[in-house]
Amino acid sequence: MPTAREALLDAALGALAHRPWSAVRMADLATTARVSxxxxxxxxxxxxxxxxxxxxxxxxxxxxxVRRLLAAPAPPERNLVVVAEWIVTRAATRPVLRALLTGAWNERLPAPRPARPGARPAAVPAQRRADEGPPAPGELVAATAACAGERWAAGCELAVRLALSHVVAPAVPLPTGPGEAGQCEEPDSWSPITPTMTRLIETILSVETTSPRKIIP
Known part of the structure; x- marks a missing residue:
């Protein structure tokens, strides 16, 4: 059974799926979470x-x-590809995570500002940590790379950045019907990740993690 805090956060995330953050009411969240x-x-x-x-x-x-996927009993290179695929898929369905990774916040999302300087520290330890503010995109990428350990950190960062390029500019089906060439309409939907993207990540990571480092004078 979730704690009151988790139930309230779940209620807030659920409300955010249907209305902008400015329209989310605290009283409604308390009712949904069944707390005062x-x-x-x-x-x-x-x-x-x-x-x-x-x-x-x-x-x-x-x-x-990320840690769970990297700990899977598979070759590290394969785990990095899985992480990249997972990031794209998860970011496609979770707007807050997508904004965290890209820095592209909008008016529908909560503003990621830290607590005011000099404000009284929160009584709840978890809230004190939250009040420090969210990590910047670069900090989150660095934290992701650190999950892979020193040996694979560079490859993990590369996998993340390749995934984020797809998050920012996802692949969409190209027009194939007669008279459709040159259209620039917003697609009704897009695939979170394509086989071509997966092969590209695999190829780049293979070269990056197996080729000897070259020192440029």
Missing amino acids: RQTLYNEFGSKEGLARALVRREADAYLQG
């Missing part, structure tokens, strides 16, 4: 504190997922 409003404010302090906690949880869950 006082419990909500005891945990997060304010709606801004809740936003910081929600963003921090997305970052933590992302890094936990």
Whole structure:
């Protein structure tokens, strides 16, 4: 059974799927999570504190997922490809994570600002950590690479950056019908990742992780 804090964060994430953050009401979240409003404010302090906690949880869950995939009993190169595929797929369905990884926040999402300088520290330890603010995209990429250990950190960072290039500019089916060439309409949907993208990641990682390093004078 989730704790009150987790239930409230789940309620906030669920509400965010249907309305912009500015329209999310604290009272509604407390009702959905079946806790009192006082419990909500005891945990997060304010709606801004809740936003910081929600963003921090997305970052933590992302890094936990990366560690789990990298620990799989498979060749490290293959695990890096799996991580890249997972990042693209997860970012496609989780707007907060996508914004964390790319820095592309919009008005529908909670503003990722740290607590005001000089503000009273939160009573809840998890909230004190959240109030420090979310990691910047570069910091999150570095933390992802660190999950792979020193031997594979560079390859992991490369895999992440290749995945993020697809997150920012996803592949869409090219027009094939008569008279469709040159159209620039927004697609109804797009594949989170394509076989071509997977092969590209595999090829680049293979070269990067097996070729001897060249020192340029």
